Amino acid sequence: MYSARYRRNKILLVNSFGLLPAVLVFILCEWISDYYAVLLSLGIGIVGYFSMIGWFKKAHCQLIPQSTLIVLLAFSTFRGVADLLSFSVPNILLFSFPLFIISFWAYVMRPDYPVCRKCAEKYGSMNHRGLHDRCNCYEAHYIMGLVLVGAAISFVVTSFYWLFLFDENKETANRFFFYWFPLSLYVLLLVYECIRVVLVYDLLFSTSPNDLRDSYIRDMTIDGVDPGYKHCLVRLIVVSGSGLYLSSSHIQNDPYASPSGIDVPVYQSVPFSKRGLDDEAKRLAEEKLHIKNPKIKLLRESSGGNPDKRIAHFLLFLQERTALPELPDARWYEMQELNDTITGKKFYYLFKQEYLYLVRLSRIIWRYDENGYIRFHEGRKFTFNYLYEQNVNLTSGKWFRVSLYNEDKWSFMIREWFKRLRCNCFA
Structure with a gap:
């Protein structure tokens, strides 16, 4: 029904297993x-945190496992404080309350949640990934929503019972509400997700004809390479000044061309070889666009956690637009025009992701330096060629950290003040 590779990886997509450490404690x-109990939860939380650092290299979804570790650390803190103050609180309340807070934060933040943002910086956004990893990301956020609901139900029900109906002599009722009720919620979640994983994967990886499956796979395997083959999709984004050169028909005879929509003029699936991706991008620029000594810079590289295939997004910088030969159904699009129309349906979805990423990154580099300080351009207008003039690594995730922590933020100025104070004291 589906390949052995996906059968082996199916258990990794049961995100509810990420809650097992908290359930066992x-x-x-x-x-x-x-x-x-405090020592056990604290030990598992600390050891699990350092294990996650190595686990990130395997590109498994960290959303629920890391949230579980935070819950364990919070439980050890709450339990320790309650015992120190001689305050009797059921363990389920000390588990469900931080679980509700963390799951609510993760579900609301979604792509901006620290774990998800770090994963996106390393492996690319969901739209840049393969089918397997996109399913994993989507299911993780979906299950996190169910965890949020379960934590809220458990906290509200047990709190009500503890405050208004609790009686030390009713051992059976106490054990049900403080022990069996929350465990039954987790078992229901685990059974539901196992059934859901089987049904979803039977739909997506079955061999029988299915319009939904075919559409999903076509959108996610944009390089036209099945899982297991070592290929990379190299895409050239042609920029000059504040404009991009786009085409609605493609100049290369690529059987895996975009099915519809305005897209970059050149992209091609190439096998991994001893030649670097920069050389492949330059070769495409020379052969397809007849540009001599092309100025190439890697914008980002998305692997989706799959070492067998990647998507490399390159910027091709032109000083003069006349250096580019005229192509059929192609023209220059200015930034203002793209900003007004990028949300429409006439652009290919992968280009939308590239353009939004490019604009966001360009504004950050134009506004701030690597340390978060504001740049002064003395009336100079922004152009995409500025990205080539600056000797910076566009693929570094530090630019998004700069966007969150820079001179425009009050916390940045406080930290800089303490840094200067510390330097003056030890000078």
Whole structure:
């Protein structure tokens, strides 16, 4: 029905397994003292955090596992403080409350959640990934929403029972609400997600004809290469001044061309070889666009966590637009025109992602330097060629950290003040 590779990786997509460390600690709390429960949850949280650093290299979704580690650290803190103050609180409340806060934060923030943003910087956004990784990302956020609902139900129900109906003599009722009820919610979530994973993968990777499956796979395997083959899709984004050169028909005979929409004029699936991707991009510029000594710079490279195929997005900088030969159904689009029409349906979806990424990155580099300080351009107008003039690495994730932490932020100025104070004290 689907390849052995996806059968092996299917268990990795059951995101509910990421909650198992917290569930195991919750179960063990019934047989061990609060002192050992605090040590156990704290130890698992610390060890798990350092394990996640290595696990990030495997491109598995970190959303629920990292949220679970935060919940364990929060539980160890709350449990320790409650015991220190001799305040009796059911363990389920100390688990469900931080789980609700963390899952609510993650579900609302979504792509801006720190874990998701770090993953996007390393492997590309969901639209740059393969089918397997996009399914993983989508399912992780979907399950996080269910975790949010389950944590809210567990916290509200057990809190109400503890505040208004709790009686030490009713051991059966107490054990049900404080122990079996939350565990049953997790078991239901786990069973539901296992069934969902099987149904989704049977739909997407079955061999029987299916319009939804075919459309999904066509959109996600834009390089036309099936999983397991070592190829890379090289795309050239031609820029000059504040404009981009786009075409609605493609000059290369590529069987994997964009199905519809205005897109970059040159892109081609190439096999990995000893030649670097920069050389492949220059070769495409010379052969397809007849540009001698092309000025090329890598905008970003998306792997989607799959070492067998990638998408390399290159910028081709032109000083003079006349250096580019006229192509059929192609013209220059100014930035203002693209900003007004990019949300429409006439542009290919992958180009939309590239353009929005390019504009955001360009504004950051134009506005700030690598340390977050504001640049002064003395009336100079912005052009995309400025990205080539600056000796900076466009693929570095530091630029998005600069966008969040720069001279325009009040916290930046406070940190700089303390930095100067520290330097003066130890000078």
